Amino acid sequence: MGQATQDICVGVSMALTILSIICVALRLYTRIFIVQNAGKDDYAMVFALLFTVAYLVAIFILRDNGMGFSGKVLELEQMLHQIQATLAIEIVYYLIINAIKISILFFYLRIAAQKRFEYLCKGTIYFLVTFGVVCVILPLHRMWDLTGQVQGHCINTTAFFYTTSAINIIADIWILLLPITTLLKVQRPRREKFALVIIFSLGTFSCIASIVRLYSVGIYTESRDPFFDSVPINVWSMVEINVGILCACIPATKALFSKAQRHRTQNGSYQYHSRERSVMKSHGHGSGKSNSNDNGHEDAAEGPTGTVIRSELYELKDVESGDHQQFGTRKQEDGGGAWRVSDSDLDEQRLVWPESRV
Known part of the structure; x- marks a missing residue:
């Protein structure tokens, strides 16, 4: 045995x-x-x-x-x-x-x-x-x-x-x-x-x-x-x-x-950092238009009637090296919730909640 x-x-x-x-x-x-x-x-x-x-x-x-x-x-x-x-x-x-x-x-x-x-x-x-x-x-x-x-x-x-x-x-x-x-x-x-x-x-x-x-x-x-x-x-x-x-x-x-x-970017080790934010109250029916700031980045996009869209520039910080890269904008509808990244290159439009911002 x-x-x-x-x-x-x-x-x-x-x-x-x-x-x-x-x-x-x-x-x-x-x-x-x-x-x-x-x-x-x-x-x-x-x-x-x-x-x-x-x-x-x-x-x-x-x-x-x-x-x-x-x-x-x-x-x-x-x-x-x-x-x-x-x-x-x-x-x-x-x-x-x-x-x-x-x-x-x-x-x-x-x-x-x-x-x-x-x-x-x-x-x-x-x-x-x-x-x-x-x-x-x-x-x-x-x-x-x-x-x-x-x-x-x-x-x-x-x-x-x-x-x-x-x-x-x-x-x-x-x-x-x-x-x-x-x-x-x-x-x-x-x-x-x-x-x-x-x-x-x-x-x-x-x-x-x-x-x-x-x-x-x-x-x-x-x-x-x-x-x-x-x-x-x-x-x-x-x-x-x-x-x-x-x-x-x-x-x-x-x-x-x-x-x-x-073919996606290596964003798994990145964290989001806010640069600036603008708030806009849209009127009438959403037209799909967007405003741009002086830097050419999207500040706010019109949404459904009466909604407030927050939009801000963001950057990603490499956790390993500490390097920063600025990518574009992210949006949040009035009432909080998750920020949605507008850059299509980001893996699965990674979502970050307001309380997690550094």
């Missing part, structure tokens, strides 16, 4: 890691060569992938030292190597899982149109960084000391695994729900809005994998023979990690499969 469980663990881990490598490669190709707008979210994902490969290497080390076999048939050296590999996996796992979440949050910051949403994303990033540091147990060599000669002590591993797994699941759900309000406010056709919600909901699969992994954590930490019961937790850890990578990469590769998207 030990050999069979080994084969399952190695097979699943290899297949999923290869899929992750392909997805991250497609993501990087899209961001670097198509939209030419690689950012922090991509770097964080590369970081996660590198350590996922390291996790796979640790799986091979476990296999070569009797993973899935009872400790009764293992040699002392094999058990020592398994404990060392398990410690490495523990550290690598928390680095990976937090890097994936941070990558998703950096992606959210690309589309952040409200300061509140931006602050929530940044606050979550700071929390995850702190959480990742706390998850590293010191002194590290204490865990593979079988003689008890190393000074120092470690926290209760059962409580530690349960607590960190629970926090991880809560963080998954929080990150999954974080952009819902923003998505619901996007003024796009219902079909497109539904597609956006589906794409951002892919993280549900990662949440499910995290919950199943929590069950495997119980099997491992409460086992009388952890060497024998080490396979399920590693299988579900690899599933959780790689499903997270796959789900996080799919939205970033949209331009690769959209011909129209390839």
